[in-house]
Amino acid sequence: MPDLSPSGDSDAKTFALDTSLIPLGERALQSVLDHVVAVGDEAETPYLEVKSPLDMNSKATAAKIAKFLLGAANRRPGEAARHFHGYAVLVIGAQKNSAPGVPRGTEAHELEDRLRPYLGPQFPAFEFGRIGIDSDREVLFVIAQPPEDGQTIFPCHKSYQGDDRRDNLEDGAIYVRGASNTRPARSGEVLALVERVRRGGKPPIDLEVQLLGPICRVDRVEEVLESLRRSEEEEFTKQPTPAEDTVASTPLRLPSSIYGRPKPLSTKAREQALAAWQSKKAEHIAKGREHFLGVGLPGAGVRVVSHDRFVAKPHLILTFHNCEVLDYLDADDADFEKAVEPVLRPHNPFLSRYNYSAIRPLPRDYPVTWSTRGEDAEVVLTPESFRPNMPWSSDQDDYVIIARDPQASSVGVSWKLTEDGNDAVTSGELRVPTAPLIAAADLFESVFLSTTDEDLAGEASKP
Template structure:
């Protein structure tokens, strides 16, 4: 047994999430049971034993993404209802019923409870398995269980079986799982190096949507276009980005051209926003510094409420191509000071570099950056490829954010820690940068500012 660092407030937050999302709340760290009989040996005890075994055999780095490494089975809650279960399950009695399924020292677990929401006197139970650690043995089932009902066969247990939990289910281990568990059992943490994880620049801020910028861009183009055309069409009006040959010589009312152009801007706006996202605010890299040599490391950095994109510097020409046109000019003098391109081609997305950094997100929406350099050497910081990293925040944004990291490596075992990353609250948010860029182009600038980077006034 262990003392689990969970208070009633944290347990109630888990219940609220299940009430809102039901089984969709399940993950590698959470299993939901609307009911489960733990008062006697049988199917309920077998399900609990399988969960404990699978949770104890989880990948250490995966486990750290949930509840500080713990796994929780919640009993007595479902979507929109929390009836709980009848009281009467005590930890020592539950331990007696479970013990036969554990081959060696049982995995550390605990049982907590809070009052049920819907039925007075009932309880919501929380079966909590402690985080797996380097050096832990492979948790092997030591008892057969065959459900009486054929519909429950998926819950069978086999003496000598190895079970693991990943994503939202507990399953039989495969060869890769067994190799990982064997490496974990052989790992030690006797010589932990000093490790520092940081980013080269403060994180950027993105707030809500960029719809205001899109509407402003449409307004600017429409005003400029109407100035160049009479109320009634006198020559062809061509809709961007492409019109079939049979339609190219049609005379069209201005309002119709503009309506089609608005559809074009709306359709292509996400591509334009992607260009701004990856290119404004400067590139940012993950840096890792260590005090001892580490071979074949894997560092997983988890940043809550964040997004990341491969960085590619935005340029004036790139913005001109990225902002979708309301209409394609058919004469040189048509909005010439504003729209300086003859057609709209969304900028090709940059191919992610095939290097040692991977971008992903967990079930809670946190950013997961997996860094896999060939090695880490003392005195030589490792610096990743450049990213644009944004924190999702309303104004005013936070000045810093706490991130967690885990590191494994050949002969190292498992090391974990936290790092505080600063947030660039003085720079414009992504949406402000988009708005600034649009206003600059609205002024009809025909030449770049006298700077190596013409977007200094926009994104910095």
């Protein structure tokens, strides 16, 4: 557990808070927490509020948080910008000389669901942070985004009556941040908010979009897979066929067939197995191609920068024209039999026939999805926000992008962005150079044959 108690003099000047920082990220939030622990309730200002440990599942706690967010959203942009670049922070689970925290497990989406009835459908998105205290407890941070000229006034949408009248909320009331608390707005403050609305809408979105990783080019993939299928068929047809009377006279399946190897097949059964395999050629090649390219090619991602503008709950669709997108697979998952379907697979009655390795579980509300639509690849990004001038990047182990034309030196990418609570659509285009052309035969050898050679060498070296 980190030492959060002040040593020696606890004077506020000793633990002065740098309000020129943006209160996002663990380092910035730690400095806020250190300040709160040093000075306690004295830390409270129009841009910072402190709550000792709360029951995060109670209606009273939801009302307290909603009241803070409503007050923070109804600030004047010029005054708010003097500290924390306009952000406001609610610290939950800290007090003077200690940070007991709250039990771990509070999820941002669950908290937002409880707050939404009070905040209304058009309320700006907020950030959510946490700092672990120990294995069971953490300090939570609710971070309101900067107010902007042109924003509407945000009234409360639901009443709440609690044991402490200071926490009460009234449907339709307008709350503002005072010197150290949130309270109903006075007439002059309401007029100031009306003036805020009149000063114009949000500035236009200026988005910079950049691809991370390559757009791959691979030549003669189907030709290589066809060749490997022919080799598989030749190997199968070369295998000796036991005499019919031998097969018929075998009363029980041999132990070897129980634990992996198929039982001997008659000539007719072998012909049927081969015919069934050949009838699924298109399906096998399609699946083999996905696996082969997924494990063999590097992944891609997207980097986004919103210049001088906070974008709340963005929905960004990128279209890679004349491309396809496949799941990225780790090189350790390379499986020759998934790339080249054998005529007969070994049978093991103790193993499920379901291919669990194909499952790629993603966290709830994962902000990246991808699919191939027609002749184009589509990637959709839905993060919580794009912060002003702070790059947001997706991981490069989600998908692989491949140009359909192996000779293309570049591909066109178009994008469309919408924002929560904003009907405007922002769009753009860029041209992205492709990676050097790769021969499918060379790629296949590097992925499968080199691994096989290493495995064989390792087996040979064993005593």
